[in-house]
Amino acid sequence: MSYPQIDAVPDLRAELISKAYGSIQVLKGISLHLRPAELVCMIGSSGCGKSTLLRCLNGLEPVDGGSITLDGAPVSPLDLRRRVGLVFQGFHLFPHLDVMGNLLLAPGLLRPEFTKEDTDYAEQLLARVGVSPELFNRRPHQLSGGQQQRVAIARALALRPDAVLYDEPTSALDPERTADVVALIRDRQQEGLAQIVVTHDMPFARALACRTIHLDHGEVVADAADLLTAPRDERTQRFLRACLA
Template sequence: MLELKQINKSFNGQPVLVDINVTIEDGKTLAIVGPSGAGKTTLLRIISGLETADSGTMIWNGQPTTAQALRKEGVIGVVFQNFELFPNLSVMRNITLAPTLQGVDQKKADETARKLLDRLELVAQENAYPYSLSGGQKQRVAIARALALNPQILLYDEPTSALDPLLRENVAALVNQFKASGMTQVVVTHDMDFAESVADTTYHVGKGGDGQ
């Protein structure tokens, strides 16, 4: 279980997050929702270690920690809003790059990637490059890349923002599939219908940066 307590963040003196308290339960899916500009993505970036809170505490399984430490330990994986795939690398290499940089044998990384490609219905795209993929395929490659590091918590930043309604349903099905397998997930979204279709619990971030 991951707990965030009294998280505060300001930019240029303007409060973005104020006294945020969030509990991310093991095996559950938490949706972080709220209006545009409320700080949802900032909160996700703090959880992922891409942004540092001004104050507050993060607790992992009862022990104080930092998001940076959790990323280094492979606890957290991130699926970015704009996918952030490397355009000069094939789908396979996009998925295997991070594991091999962390010392995983190339053959083992390839085996894991192929299992993920099969699971996410991307086998035919193994040697394709990002420019040739549809939005839904890019989304699934981004998910596969995050899963390749075998994280305990998977974070999604607006996973349906660039997708049409049918693909949104496909992403919801994937999130629920991962939940059924025991994956802990956090989804930042402005799409309340999507949030309701995947979340066990919902955390609302308000315009003033406060949450509930």
């Protein structure tokens, strides 16, 4: 697979991102820095703003304040969507398209015609996430939850993004498939992609063994490499205890 070299992959930086829905201030000045090949886990209670933050980082949701830059330069929402892939919570596959169509739609939109190279690449990605060729012509409702989730991951990679954001990528997977996702994420890291993984799945988070951010009520309360093993902030300690209960 032809990914850019590590030094060609840009730095993703969010500075003081704020976002409200009506009177609810969901994100309250979030700053984070994602370096090439960096893997970051994000944890936090339901409703604390994790999915909203990912949608802002991939340009789907306009921010009210703050900035998002790639290599220090501001990026348009369209560019963000092209360069930062998002695997949605709940998959959001296109219901009227088969598996291949789901992977090829975005490259097809960006170029007038998708090429044999796009199709080959889509096949490689699907193989990599464990989707076998007999499923390529099925539509989402003809797939299991775990199969849909794997197609959603392959679709996010189909645009050859510089960074990938995963919103609870293992919620529908059994432990064996979860291990596949860990391997898949590690491979992307080797290729230089920056990645953020939102998860409630603590064994999965521990298997990723990476820098972890704890989001609470729209704020970053802790950001540390040893957050899961040696949490210092009291709110993080409480959250991790609740996860174990």
